[in-house]
Amino acid sequence: MVDTAKVLEVRNLQVNLRTADGSVPLLEPIHFELEKGRVFGLVGESGSGKTVTCNALLHMLDQRRMEVTGSIRLNGRELSSLSNEEMRRIRGKEIGFIMQNPMNAFTPVFTIGSQFIETLRTHTQMTKAQAKEQAITALTEMNLPEPAKLMKRYPFQLSGGMLQRVMIAISMCLRPAVVIADEPTTALDVVNQLKVLQELDRLRTEYGTAILLISHDLGVISQMADEVAVMQKGRIVEQAGVHQLFDQPQHEYTRMLLHARPRMSLGR
Numbered sequence: 001m002v003d004t005a006k007v008l009e010v011r012n013l014q015v016n017l018r019t020a021d022g023s024v025p026l027l028e029p030i031h032f033e034l035e036k037g038r039v040f041g042l043v044g045e046s047g048s049g050k051t052v053t054c055n056a057l058l059h060m061l062d063q064r065r066m067e068v069t070g071s072i073r074l075n076g077r078e079l080s081s082l083s084n085e086e087m088r089r090i091r092g093k094e095i096g097f098i099m100q101n102p103m104n105a106f107t108p109v110f111t112i113g114s115q116f117i118e119t120l121r122t123h124t125q126m127t128k129a130q131a132k133e134q135a136i137t138a139l140t141e142m143n144l145p146e147p148a149k150l151m152k153r154y155p156f157q158l159s160g161g162m163l164q165r166v167m168i169a170i171s172m173c174l175r176p177a178v179v180i181a182d183e184p185t186t187a188l189d190v191v192n193q194l195k196v197l198q199e200l201d202r203l204r205t206e207y208g209t210a211i212l213l214i215s216h217d218l219g220v221i222s223q224m225a226d227e228v229a230v231m232q233k234g235r236i237v238e239q240a241g242v243h244q245l246f247d248q249p250q251h252e253y254t255r256m257l258l259h260a261r262p263r264m265s266l267g268r
């Protein structure tokens, strides 16, 4: 049976952009919860605030330009007041992430292998040899060809989709309580989309990871998510269990999104 403990509780999360003419709201106060072993889907048109939400949760917004307020509790621990250094220890190990622009998550001047091994060693007691072995195993599981060679490559030598799969492989090794996946399949072909979704599902079922899944693909959301929130202009306009949301959408914007979905996407 799934333990439905709350892993991440987000309350009144709000983001304002500071401009010369004053403050512009990018995210109105939003609230949601992630539960152990469950997938929470976030949908909405481009520019609705999904990526800003992820980056606010991860403390990855530019603090000089963005003001973030509200409460983010990870297993009961308040994250919003943590220093950047403290958050660095939490990112990766306790909250894994797969970015929409994965190039930003890697340092360009170090190889994939050295960054993978360094990440594992920062968060665990592994020796270098153990970390290398784990990294190669995880890359193999992610369907990445010639993992040993891939470890010697630099981020710019990999496609966005490959880098996303490297990020999932890191999460497979560190088994964080929460994984934030921002459009994890957008850059992938159909075969690798399926592989990535299967691996995310494995994180959830095998390790009880709670997943925040952002996708514009309602087929992916309907297959993966337990609960779904619909965002429009920086607000959550509707939130419901996946079946209810797809079968009985309440908000006009949700109905419009469902109506607009391409017939080719995986239907329910």
Ligand SMILES: Nc1ncnc2c1ncn2[C@@H]1O[C@H](COP(=O)(O)OP(=O)(O)OP(=O)(O)O)[C@@H](O)[C@H]1O
Pocket (backbone or CB within 6 Å): 017, 026, 044, 045, 046, 047, 048, 049, 050, 051, 052, 053, 100, 216
């Ligand atoms: N660094 C930034 N500086 C200024 N405005 C920003 C910045 N990042 C995002 N925004 C603005 O915040 C709003 C929400 O953007 P966000 O990237 O979160 O949308 P999204 O829902 O993730 O869209 P997409 O599906 O295209 O990624 C947009 O109006 C965007 O222009």
